[in-house]
Amino acid sequence: GAVVSQHPSWVICKSGTSVKIECRSLDFQATTMFWYRQFPKQSLMLMATSNEGSKATYEQGVEKDKFLINHASLTLSTLTVTSAHPEDSSFYICSAIPDPTGELFFGEGSRLTVL
Amino acid sequence: DAKTTQPTSMDCAEGRAANLPCNHSTISGNEYVYWYRQIHSQGPQYIIHGLKNNETNEMASLIITEDRKSSTLILPHATLRDTAVYYCIVRVRNTGNQFYFGTGTSLTVIP
Numbered sequence: 336g337a338v339v340s341q342h343p344s345w346v347i348c349k350s351g352t353s354v355k356i357e358c359r360s361l362d363f364q365a366t367t368m369f370w371y372r373q374f375p376k377q378s379l380m381l382m383a384t385s386n387e388g389s390k391a392t393y394e395q396g397v398e399k400d401k402f403l404i405n406h407a408s409l410t411l412s413t414l415t416v417t418s419a420h421p422e423d424s425s426f427y428i429c430s431a432i433p434d435p436t437g438e439l440f441f442g443e444g445s446r447l448t449v450l
Numbered sequence: 451d452a453k454t455t456q457p458t459s460m461d462c463a464e465g466r467a468a469n470l471p472c473n474h475s476t477i478s479g480n481e482y483v484y485w486y487r488q489i490h491s492q493g494p495q496y497i498i499h500g501l502k503n504n505e506t507n508e509m510a511s512l513i514i515t516e517d518r519k520s521s522t523l524i525l526p527h528a529t530l531r532d533t534a535v536y537y538c539i540v541r542v543r544n545t546g547n548q549f550y551f552g553t554g555t556s557l558t559v560i561p
Contacts, residue, residue: 339493341493369548369549371551378537378551378552378553378554379488379494379537379551380551381548381549381550381551384548426491428493428494430493430494430549437543438484438496438499439484439486439496439549440496441486441493441494441495442493443492443493444491444492444493446491
């Protein structure tokens with residue numbers, strides 16, 4: 336299947352700092368990528384849809400100024416958690432669709448811990 | 451929002467078939483049924499999808515009822531590595547359409 340890669344796989348930061356997570360489609364171009372967040376023992380929650388060359392679409396209740404998404408190329412989307420706080424500690428997962436009518440492929444996830 | 455209902459957890463003996471049910475009674479005519487699984491602390495893995503016909507691949511079989519209101523994922527010979535959370539998702543097959551995850555079924559394969 337298609338390969339989606341995330342970096343870093345884990346990050347620890349101090350409260351108040353910003354953290355950037357990268358999501359790359361390695362063997363295909365993705366005009367659309369999706370960002371999810373997952374808390375322990377819970378399901379994946381869709382945060383936003385990232386669109387290449389345009390603004391991201393955020394799900395209800397997700398702060399767009401808090402979670403900045405940039406999709407500047409067909410193979411890279413970034414999620415920046417600004418002014419991170421302990422409650423932002425979570426597992427962040429990105430995904431992309433190589434075929435316009437196909438299935439979604441996920442990255443390995445990035446675990447954020449805010450101290 | 452998720453449109454599926456799945457049992458919270460299930461056990462299955464190693465080597466036996468694991469049958470995971472999913473209820474999607476409000477599914478519309480152009481929505482596909484997708485199955486993914488997530489092993490602890492990893493990104494979800496695609497398993498299989500279908501519209502109305504039964505489907506089979508190297509990982510699993512998908513049985514969709516004639517009225518399409520429910521489906522069953524079958525792992526024919528479960529192994530310990532199949533222990534994971536299994537998610538059933540319904541979605542119109544289009545690039546911009548999101549995948550919304552429900553609560554999933556935690557499958558434990560027992561030796």
